[in-house]
Amino acid sequence: MPQATAAPTQASSGATGVPVLSSLARVWRGAYDRVVGGVQHQLESWEDRVHEARAERTRSFANESLTVDDVLAGLGQASISSDIPGRLRLRLDMLRRQDELAARTADALSAKPGVTHAEVNPLTGSVLIGYDTERYPSADRLLMSIRMGELAHRRRKKRTEPA
DSSP: OOOOOOOOOTTTOHHHHHHHHHHHHHHHHHHHHHHHHTHHHHHHHHHHHHHHHHHHHHTOOOOTTOOHHHHHHGGGGOEEEEEETTEEEEEOGGGTTOHHHHHHHHHHHHTSTTEEEEEEETTTTEEEEEEOTTTOSSHHHHHHHHHHHHHHHHHHHHHHSOO
16 A cells, blocks of 8 residues: 655755745735735826816816806916826816816917827816926916916917907
8 A cells, every 4th residue: 555645845845945935925916916016006096086066066167158268368376286297187176077178278389399198187176287397397387477478378369359
């Protein structure tokens, strides 16, 4: 009758336990990286949901008389929710539930010199602006430039309107 012999296990040998631990560490590290990698996106999504809920609760009525000029001039009233060099996210209540105005605002911002891209979410009033940090070293300089350009545009427009 053959005798049963115990098969060696990895846990019984100190030398074979090291690869198991390093493999386990790699798995944990990969999981950690996936979680941490999505934190910024998740925070911004959560923030959008909070703003959406607040907008729903306050139920502000759409102001049909707003123009892109009004929005650009009102950027000074926007709250800055994220400011990373080259990327700025603003919250502007006047853009909530204004689909057409949001699209026109994104187009107008994208046409500004030094702005690489612009996105506007009409559901939350979120404005995302990508900009050239060589031209605008800070978000304040970018916003000031947009507001000043808009004020100059309004003055020119006023002078050309018939009295």
